Amino acid sequence: MKTKSVITLVVIILLLAVLSVWSVGFNGEGITIDIIRFKPWYENVKLGMDIKGGVTVIYEVKEKEGSDFQAGIKSIMSIFESRLSSKGYTDVSITQQGADRIRVEIADVASADDVSELLGTPGKLEFRDDEGNVVCTGDQLTQAVYLGQDNTDYVVRITFNEEGKKSFAEATKKALEAKSYIAIYMDGEEYSRPTVNAAITDGNAIITCATAEAANNMAIVLQSGAMPLDISEISASVLSASLGAEALNSALIGGLVGVILVLLFMLVVYRFMGLAADIALYVYMLIFYWFITSFPWMQLTLPSIAGIVLSIGMAVDANVVIFERVKDEFKAGKQLDVAVDDGYRKARTAILDANLTTIIAGLVMMLVGPTPIKNFATTLLAGVIISMFTAIVVTRYFMKVLMKLGVKSPKLLALKEGKADEK
Numbered sequence: 099m100k101t102k103s104v105i106t107l108v109v110i111i112l113l114l115a116v117l118s119v120w121s122v123g124f125n126g127e128g129i130t131i132d133i134i135r136f137k138p139w140y141e142n143v144k145l146g147m148d149i150k151g152g153v154t155v156i157y158e159v160k161e162k163e164g165s166d167f168q169a170g171i172k173s174i175m176s177i178f179e180s181r182l183s184s185k186g187y188t189d190v191s192i193t194q195q196g197a198d199r200i201r202v203e204i205a206d207v208a209s210a211d212d213v214s215e216l217l218g219t220p221g222k223l224e225f226r227d228d229e230g231n232v233v234c235t236g237d238q239l240t241q242a243v244y245l246g247q248d249n250t251d252y253v254v255r256i257t258f259n260e261e262g263k264k265s266f267a268e269a270t271k272k273a274l275e276a277k278s279y280i281a282i283y284m285d286g287e288e289y290s291r292p293t294v295n296a297a298i299t300d301g302n303a304i305i306t307c308a309t310a311e312a313a314n315n316m317a318i319v320l321q322s323g324a325m326p327l328d329i330s331e332i333s334a335s336v337l338s339a340s341l342g343a344e345a346l347n348s349a350l351i352g353g354l355v356g357v358i359l360v361l362l363f364m365l366v367v368y369r370f371m372g373l374a375a376d377i378a379l380y381v382y383m384l385i386f387y388w389f390i391t392s393f394p395w396m397q398l399t400l401p402s403i404a405g406i407v408l409s410i411g412m413a414v415d416a417n418v419v420i421f422e423r424v425k426d427e428f429k430a431g432k433q434l435d436v437a438v439d440d441g442y443r444k445a446r447t448a449i450l451d452a453n454l455t456t457i458i459a460g461l462v463m464m465l466v467g468p469t470p471i472k473n474f475a476t477t478l479l480a481g482v483i484i485s486m487f488t489a490i491v492v493t494r495y496f497m498k499v500l501m502k503l504g505v506k507s508p509k510l511l512a513l514k515e516g517k518a519d520e521k
Contacts (some may be wrong), residue, residue: 103502116444117384142391146189146473147205151337155213157200160328170327171200172498177203181217181321189397189469200329213334223323224283227264228295233269233280238262238308242320244313244443249414251306252313256320258292263301270298274322284319357383360414368421374496375489377416382413383487389480401474411457415488420445421512426511434506437513449489453482 159174161167173349177190182190182204191203204213223236241257258266273280280291292305307313361379376431386406390396424441426436459481463475508515 100503103499107499107503112385114380114384119369125263144187144206144397146397146402147191147203147337148315149398150206153207153209153213153334154201154203154337156195156332157202157329159198161332167327169289170325171198174325174327174329175200177325178217183320187216187397189399191335191469198281199332205399205467209334209336212329217322222285222328223320225269226281226283228281234258234265236320236323236325238265239324240261241344242317242324244317247310248306252308252310253488254305254307254317255315255319256303256305258301260301263299266301266303267297267299269363270296270303270515271293282320284323285287289319290315291299313476320444328386335418350403353403353410356407359409360410362488364414367512370500370510371421371424371497371512374419374500375414375493379413379415381492384418385484385488386481389484396476399470399471399473401470402477405474405477409478409485412453413481413485413489416445416449416453416485417493419449419491420489425513428508428515431515432503434508434511434513435502436461437496438494438501442490446490449486452504453486456482 110434118450157174159167159171175185175194178192178200179190187204187206189205190203191266195201201366202213202217204216207213207216211284211312221382223239224232225234226232236259238258240259241255243255245253245255247253269280272278278291279291282292293469304317305313307316353384357379364375364379366372368375390398390406396402420442423445424438427437427440427444432440457479460475460479463471464479467475495514506513
């Protein structure tokens with residue numbers, strides 16, 4: 099049994115070491131095997147406006163005949179926000195300037211060209227039949243989404259409003275009878291000429307492309323033309339970081355010092371129980387690191403770093419609650435194994451209740467808060483959920499492993515024998 103526990107512990111330590119090396123690479127350069135390079139996780143992190151800066155683009159909005167101008171501006175701002183969020187840019191600011199301008203600030207973007215690629219260059223979109231007649235326009239298009247690969251083709255789905263639905267149905271019926279096409283025009287120039295293979299009567303059509311890049315570009319062009327008002331870019335400028343890399347380094351160093359002090363505190367006060375908590379806390383940090391680097395919608399800002407540091411403290415707090423319950427159970431005269439099991443069982447409810455209130459508060463901040471608050475809430479919520487797992491499951495597992503290795507002395511586990519005080 100002891101040999102099996104030793105092997106298990108060694109395997110886990112080696113696995114953690116490999117994950118640690120992978121997270122930062124060798125000298126920060128990643129790991130290269132033959133011609134394959136495994137890049138460090140941190141290269142996937144998107145940095146926020148306050149740390150890395152970004153680009154500001156100002157658009158001028160012009161009225162279209164028969165359109166609601168103010169409602170159209172709000173719709174355009176919503177479209178911009180939706181496109182950026184879908185592509186992993188959450189640290190953005192989209193505001194109306196004056197009566198007819200929209201200001202877009204995007205973090206971690208190098209140039210205005212990148213913004214145009216993300217948002218699509220606004221233009222006049224038209225669908226024309228084989229005689230050159232306009233059958234539908236961009237303001238009748240409500241959705242254009244790249245759906246991915248379907249068999250050998252790459253698919254874009256488009257949806258029209260009620261007015262466009264009727265016009266498109268008539269046009270596709272005629273094109274199908276003539277075995278013809280409906281061309282897509284942007285700013286008066288033909289962009290594509292899809293062949294009509296069926297009469298589209300429900301306002302939902304599928305456009306197939308030969309490659310993923312072509313389909314994605316098709317979706318961007320269609321989205322950029324589906325604006326309720328005419329808009330044009332009038333200026334673009336690069337924004338420097340408001341705090342910069344120096345502030346990021348200071349925050350990271352502060353967080354690292356805090357983590358080291360917490361690890362030492364747990365080790366001194368709870369000894370081998372604290373060692374199990376320290377290992378679990380390291381697992382927690384690796385999982386959190388994976389979370390930050392793996393999700394495309396996650397951008398690292400100083401508020402999000404604050405949420406990370408706070409959640410680390412909460413992760414340790416859960417272990418403290420558990421260990422104190424274990425100490426009470428052992429002091430009541432129970433066997434060590436029973437005291438550990440009962441301590442974890444009785445502490446679980448308190449931990450879940452306490453974290454549930456934090457989760458509710460975090461969800462409210464995510465729903466109604468501005469972008470900096472949402473960034474803070476995102477990392478806080480992720481940290482709370484991960485910390486519950488590591489405190490209740492991972493710490494307990496390492497406690498069991500240490501006990502199987504013979505660490506059962508009450509002194510080594512910071513436990514005191516004897517009956518609990520009568521009240």
